[in-house]
Amino acid sequence: xxxxxxxxxxxxxxxxxxxxxxxxxxxxxxxxxxxxxxxxxxxxxxxxxxxxxxxxxxxxxxxxxxxxxxxxxxxxxxxxxxxxxxxxxxxxxxxxxxxxxxxxxxxxxxxxxxxxxxxxxxxxxxxxxxxxxxxxxxxxxxxxxxxxxxxxxxxxxxxxxxxxxxxxxxxxxxxxxxxxxxxxxxxxxxxxxxxxxxxxxxxxxxxxxxxxxxxxxxxxxxxxxxxxxxxxxxxxxxxxxxxxxxxxxxxxxxxxxxxxxxxxxxxxxxxxxxxxxxxxxxxxxxxxxxxxxxxxxxxxxxxxxxxxxxxxxxxxxxxxxxxxxxxxxxxxxxxxxxxxxxxxxxxxxxxxxxxxxxxxxxxxxxxxxxxxxxxxxxxxxxxxxxxxxxxxx
Numbered sequence: 356x357x358x359x360x361x362x363x364x365x366x367x368x369x370x371x372x373x374x375x376x377x378x379x380x381x382x383x384x385x386x387x388x389x390x391x392x393x394x395x396x397x398x399x400x401x402x403x404x405x406x407x408x409x410x411x412x413x414x415x416x417x418x419x420x421x422x423x424x425x426x427x428x429x430x431x432x433x434x435x436x437x438x439x440x441x442x443x444x445x446x447x448x449x450x451x452x453x454x455x456x457x458x459x460x461x462x463x464x465x466x467x468x469x470x471x472x473x474x475x476x477x478x479x480x481x482x483x484x485x486x487x488x489x490x491x492x493x494x495x496x497x498x499x500x501x502x503x504x505x506x507x508x509x510x511x512x513x514x515x516x517x518x519x520x521x522x523x524x525x526x527x528x529x530x531x532x533x534x535x536x537x538x539x540x541x542x543x544x545x546x547x548x549x550x551x552x553x554x555x556x557x558x559x560x561x562x563x564x565x566x567x568x569x570x571x572x573x574x575x576x577x578x579x580x581x582x583x584x585x586x587x588x589x590x591x592x593x594x595x596x597x598x599x600x601x602x603x604x605x606x607x608x609x610x611x612x613x614x615x616x617x618x619x620x621x622x623x624x625x626x627x628x629x630x631x632x633x634x635x636x637x638x639x640x641x642x643x644x645x646x647x648x649x650x651x652x653x654x655x656x657x658x659x660x661x662x663x664x665x666x667x668x669x670x671x672x673x674x675x676x677x678x679x680x681x682x683x684x685x686x687x688x689x690x691x692x693x694x695x696x697x698x699x700x701x702x703x704x705x706x707x708x709x710x711x712x713x714x715x716x717x718x719x720x721x722x723x724x725x726x727x728x729x730x731x732x733x734x735x736x737x738x739x740x741x742x743x744x745x746x747x748x
Contacts, residue, residue: 578713
C-alpha cells in the first residue's frame with residue numbers, strides 16, 4: 356500500500372488542487388474590463404472568451420487525463436498537467452493580442468483539468484464509501500466556493516500589479532501545489548491496478564461507465580447542479596453592476612458569500628457519516644429548489660431591486676454544493692473503483708461540458724434582473740430531485 360498522508364493534509368492538498376481551477380476562472384472577473392481595453396477595445400464583449408476558452412480546454416483535459424493516469428500513475432500525470440497549466444499561464448500573461456491570450460487560456464484549462472480529475476482518482480485509490488464522500492465533498496465544495504473568494508483576491512492583485520499579475524499568481528499557485536505533491540505524496544495507483552492504453556480496454560471502460568444505470572443518473576444530476584452554479588458565476592458580476600449598481604463592492608460581497616457558504620462543508624462533514632449520502636443529496640437539492648422558488652416569486656412580485664433576496668439566494672445555492680457534488684461523485688465512482696481514472700474523466704468531462712451548454716444560454720438571457728438565473732436554479736434543482744428519485748437502490 357502507498358504511504359498515506361494524514362487525512363487532513365491530504366484533504367487540504369486536494370482542496371488546493373481544486374481551488375487552482377476555480378481561482379483560474381473567477382480571479383479573472385475583475386480584470387476583464389482592463390483586458391478588453393488593452394486587447395479588444397473595439398469589441399469589449401470578446402473579453403468574456405477569456406473565461407469560456409479556459410472551460411473549453413478544461414473539458415478536453417478532463418477527458419484525457421483520467422485514462423493516461425490509469426496507465427502511467429496519478430502523480431506524474433498531475434505534475435505534467437501543472438506544467439501545461441504554467442505554460443498556458445505564461446503565454447496568456449505575456450500575450451499582446453486576445454488571440455494569443457485565448458490560446459494560452461485553452462492550454463491553461465487543459466492543464467488545470469489534470470489535478471482536478473486525477474485528484475479524485477487518488478481519493479478513490481486510498482478511500483472508499485463514506486470516508487471518500489467526506490473528503491470529496493470538502494474538496495468539491497472548495498471547487499465551488501473558491502470562485503466566490505477569487506474576485507476579491509483578483510481585485511487586490513490587479514490593483515497592485517495590473518491584469519498581468521493575475522497570471523503570475525496562477526504560476527505561483529501551481530508551483531506550490533506541484534512542490535507539495537512531489538515532496539509529500541507517494542504514488543497512489545499500485546502497479547497491479549494499472550490499465551493498458553489500448554482501444555479495447557478504453558472502449559470496454561466507456562461501456563462499463565455509461566452502461567451503469569445509476570452512473571448515468573448521477574451524471575445527469577451533476578450536470579444540472581453544475582449548470583445552475585456556472586449560470587450564477589457567468590452572470591453574477593453583471594447582476595451586481597447592472598441590477599444593483601454595486602460594481603465596486605462586488606468582490607467583497609461575493610467573498611462574503613464564500614465565507615457563509617463554507618458552513619455547508621462543515622454540515623456535510625458532520626452529518627454524512629450518520630445520515631448517509633442519499634439523505635444529504637436530497638436535503639441539498641430540496642434547499643436549492645425551495646430557495647429558488649421563493650426568490651423567483653419575490654422577483655416576479657416586483658422585488659427585482661432587492662439585493663438582500665439575491666444575496667441570500669446565492670448563499671443558499673453555494674451552500675448546497677457541499678451537500679451534493681462530493682456525495683454524487685462518490686456514489687458514481689463507488690462501483691467503478693478499478694477504472695477510477697477513466698471513469699472520473701468521462702463523468703467529469705460529460706457534466707462539465709453539459710453544464711456549460713445549459714449555463715451559457717442562461718447568461719445570454721440576462722435582462723437587467725436576476726430572474727433568468729433564479730429561474731434556471733429552480734428548474735435545475737427540481738429536475739435533479741426528480742432524477743434522484745429514479746435511482747435504483
